[in-house]
Amino acid sequence: MEFVIGAIIVVLIFSIYAMVSRKRNATEIDQLDMKKTELLHRPVHEELAKVKRLNMIGQTEALFDRWRAEWDEIVTVDIPAVDEKLFTSEDLVDKFRFGAAKKINKEIESRLSQIEKKVNSILSELEQLVGSEEKNRAEGEDMHTRQREAKKRLLAHRHTFGKAAPVLEVQLDAITGRFEKFADLTEDGNYLEARELLMEIQTEMDAMEHKMARIPVLMTEVNHTIPAQLSEIEHGYKEMKQDGYLLDHLEIEKEVAALKEDLGRCRDFLMKTEVAETELIVSDAKDSIEFFYDLLEKEVMAKHHVLKDEGETGIVIEGISEHNNELMEETDLVKQSYQLDGEESDVPKRLKEEIYHLEKQYEILHGRIQGEKTAYSFLHDELKEIQARIKELKKEQKGFAAFLQTLRKDEVEATEELQTLRKRLQHITRKVKQSNLPGVPDYYREMSEDARVRIQEANTYLNEKPLNMKAVREQLNAANGSIDHLANKTDELIEQVTLAERMIQFGNRYRRTHPNIEPKLNEAEIAFRQADYSKALELCATAIDKVDSKGLKKFDAQYKEE
Structure with a gap:
């Protein structure tokens, strides 16, 4: 019975597998057949019919014959071969030979892929040929129109092209000859070759139109605008030299002559319609002319500033020299009251030396200005250098004057700070007295004495003549630290005394109930009266803890409650 059930199950599984595989293969065969049908219905016939409307000679005829032969081979050889394999695959599926059918389907798929490539190639080439004919017809007419318009413009505005006009006319005629060749290629059915020629003609027409647009402009610049600007520069240059400007270092005459030679080359280039070369030279010439204008303007502005600022600069130098003498005198007075280190005290002397060198530099500049043998642009640069150094010296003088003023201010502040420290020490002393302490520990006496000594030392340094403010500041910082420490320790001491006193009072409650606490409490009271408050606290705490945890x-x- 089990064997029968097993056999039924196996048969059932095989049947299901066969049904699924058969359906899958049938679907695959249908898809391949649809692909074949789709390829057969590609519009090759329609596109070939379009070719027949063209001139069926030359290149077109050869291409048409090849495409028709390739399509006939697809229809009569390739597609029937695919049909045969499809029938074979269907037969294999009916016989449940799915593996063999799968292999045949792969071959069919490969063959259809090859056929599709052939069809796509034929259609692409057909499209290119037919499209070339259509584009050639439309764009060829456009090129003709552009060429005719260019020729009309050349005839109407021939004078604006100068000697380039005959050359342009020859070039336009050459393009006309190219159109004739284009027409011959089209007439002979060589549409693709005609298309390539038309693209070349378009490039030539673009170049021609660019030339005809730029040559009149360049002719004006080369023959009128730039020469006029060069003449203006030469005229201004000569006038400035007559007015006393020294301009030989600019070499403008040499540069103008070179530019005139370049303009001659430009005329030759334009006559040959070589626009790119001309534009490059014209661009460089414009840059050079702008540079010349800037140089001449710089000389004019330099002269204006030199004559305007030179005298005032001399007065300013005299002023900083006088101010430096005042600083030296003030420094000598300050030295009587304050100690200055070497670098600080030598600042006025160093500045005096620098001002002396600046005065000499100015004298040389003044002589060169009077001598009128140096270009104003050079003189102006030297003057700006002197003015910049004047600005730096003024800044240093101002800083040093502020430093001297700060010394007096620091002395006043130090005196006030010392007075504040004395008051703080008095306050601490008064606070300790008002606390009615049984006594003062030795360490506290030492700290109090240290604070008094620090204040006294600061006072001693502050009364020295000349005064060393750096040392005064160090002593004040030390005194401040000592007073701060003493103030903190004073608060700790008063708190400790109060705590010890309260704990002893609290411990006295245990004397009646715990007689053994009395020795320790007595010892704590003795330590308290001897101003050993930390020991008193320790003894009292130990005693209380021993009798009551x-x-x-x-x-x-x-x-805390109290």
């Missing part, structure tokens, strides 16, 4: 917590709560 919660006693210190009770004291802490009570102390």
Whole structure:
């Protein structure tokens, strides 16, 4: 029974597999057949019919014969071969030979792919040929129109092209000859070759139109605009030399002569219609002319500034020299009251030397201005250098004057700070007395004495003549630190005394109930009277904790409450 059930299951599985495989292969065969039909219905016949309307000679006829032969081979050889394989595949599927059918389908797919490439190639070439004929017809007419318009313009405005007109006419005639060749190629059915020629003609017409647009402009610039500007520069150059300007270093005459030679070359280029070469030279010439204008303007402006600022600069130098003498005198006075290190005290002397060199530099500049043998642009550069150094010296003088003023200000501030420290020490002393302490520990006495000594030392340095403010500041910083430390320790001491006193009072509660606490409490009281407050606290705390493990917590709560 089990064997029968197993056999049924196997048969059932095989049947399902056969049905699924057969359906899958049938679908694949249908898709391949549809692909074949789609290729057969590609519009090759229609496109070939379009070719027949063209001139069926030459290149067109040869291409048409090849395409028709290739299409006939596809229809009569390739497609029937595919049909045969499709029938074979269907037969194999019916016989449940799915593996063999799969192999045949792969071959069919490969063959159809090859056929598709052939069809696509034929259609692409057909499109190119037919399209070339259509574009050639439309664009050829456009090229003719552009060529005719160019010729009309040349005839109507011949004078604007100068000696380039005959050359342009020859070039336009050459393009006309190219059109004739284009017409012959078209007439002979060589549409693709005609298309290539038309593209060349279009490039030539673009170049021709560019030349005809630029040559009149360039002719005007080369023959009129630039020569006029050069004449203006030469005239201005000569006038400025007559007015006393020294301009030989600019070599403008040499540069203008070179530019005139370049303009002669431009005329030759234009006569040959060589526009690109001309535009390059014209662009360089414009840059050079602008540069010449800038140079001459710079000389004019330089003269204006030199004559305007030179005298005032001399007065300013005298002013900083006088101010430096005042600084030297003030420095000598300050030295009587304050100590200055070497670098600080030598600032006025160093500035005096620099001002002396600046005065000499100015004298040389003044002589060169009077001598009128140096270009104003050079003189102006030297003058600006002197003015920049004057600005730096003024800044240094201002900084040093502020430093001297700061010394007096620092002395006043130091005196006030010292007075504040004395008051703070007095306040701390008064605070300790008002606290009615049983006594003062030795370490606190030492700190108090140290604070007094620090204040005294700061006072001593502040009363020295000449005064060393750096040393005064160091002493004041030390005194400030000592006073701050003493103030903190004073607060700690008063808190410690109060805490010890309260704890001893709290511990006295245990004397009646715990007689063994008395020795320790007595010892703590003795330490308290001897101003050993930390020891008093330690003894008292130990005693309380020994008789009552919660006693210190009770004291802490009570102390905080109070």
